[in-house]
């Protein structure tokens with residue numbers, strides 16, 4: 001039987017409930033416990049697939065092909081697990097399932113209501129994960145802030161869960177923000193008191209309060225919160241802004257969060273917590289020299305959250321190569337000019353949808369070819385590489401049919417198989433697919449194995465009609481699907497590091513296990529930086 005830790009939030013959004021949940025999970029994992037996580041998103045969308053990255057940040061794709069909230073990425077990176085798409089529960093999924101059951105007549109004529117039918121469905125979805133994972137501990141993060149209308153059925157379901165599972169098997173952690181009023185020169189606890197009161201109004205007394213703040217809180221402030229919010233003083237945990245998100249498990253560990261939870265939930269552990277490996281990662285992430293500049297040429301560059309896994313994967317690769325990564329977020333719009341690429345030691349073109357910004361990406365590919373700068377193309381980035389290579393080599397009108405259905409040379413196109421899927425409703429190649437790596441390539445050197453599994457999220461592919469033509473242009477087909485039908489990775493001869501992949505390796509990178517392609521890319525960028533320094537000297 002699993003134990004549950006429910007994480008709610010108050011005061012303001014974006015205070016890092018996801019990182020808090022992931023950090024608690026990481027601490028418990030360091031005691032040898034098997035931990036998994038669930039993210040509840042109280043919006044009506046069925047999944048995150050249709051959400052605009054500007055509004056909601058990156059869409060994270062799981063191994064089983066679900067388009068989910070970016071917090072699942074944090075959980076996978078902190079807990080070092082692959083989660084199922086079922087771990088992202090939305091109001092959309094809950095209601096769809098209940099309505100389907102109602103249509104089937106499963107409720108035998110009863111009036112279908114939020115309580116008990118919606119709340120029962122929520123509990124069932126949680127129980128299914130318990131059954132699938134057999135985890136010792138399940139972290140359940142509730143999106144939004146306490147008091148939101150849309151999260152109420154979830155809070156109620158979780159209150160019921162604590163009742164049915166027993167107090168000793170389920171605890172609540174409330175994450176709040178403690179603002180510092182500069183004019184008054186003090187921290188203010190009132191917003192935390194109010195949001196805890198709101199939670200208690202819903203029948204839940206938190207067992208632990210995690211106070212986010214800009215600077216560390218003094219003991220008297222924490223005691224005041226303990227007193228007014230009715231939690232034990234040792235259960236008021238302060239997590240001030242940290243140098244990196246990976247430091248949070250260490251900060252919480254030093255406040256004895258793990259021991260408190262183990263006692264509170266009567267968890268059976270016989271090993272001492274071991275966060276040594278994790279603290280080494282944190283140290284490696286603090287390296288500040290040499291500094292490697294990576295230009296990310298994308299469309300949603302104003303909001304870093306839109307490329308959160310890319311950012312983290314670059315950091316992991318930086319730590320592995322013992323360099324500091326400085327990311328230049330470069331907008332590929334009408335004003336784009338390759339002059340901005342001059343300071344970059346490596347270029348990365350991430351995935352994306354639609355034509356806007358594509359011209360800038362093509363120019364960046366040309367710049368990387370001409371200046372022999374390492375360049376990494378991911379999904380749409382790979383498409384930009386292939387289009388530009390074709391245009392430079394005698395196919396002036398080459399394009400993707402995503403941008404021009406009637407172009408003369410559709411080097412990127414939707415495969416027939418994909419068109420069939422479209423007719424069945426789901427239109428994308430989603431989730432993990434196997435890829436065969438060709439020996440004696442940069443990719444093989446990076447992966448050091450022939451068979452890999454990588455995550456996908458796209459409709460278009462390299463058009464096989466142009467495979468020979470591409471090879472004549474100096475392209476190496478470095479990775480293919482096992483039946484050789486789909487090109488998965490390309491490289492370019494006579495270039496220090498030019499790799500484009502159809503998958504999204506950023507989703508599989510972990511802080512202590514940088515993705516091999518990212519690690520190899522940063523190694524090449526480090527080399528480029530060194531050569532440039534020699535040239536300048």
Ligand code: GLN
Pocket residue numbers: 350351352353354378379380381402457458459460461
């Ligand atoms: N828009 C492209 C496609 O659908 C690429 C998608 C992506 O980069 N994830 O194939």
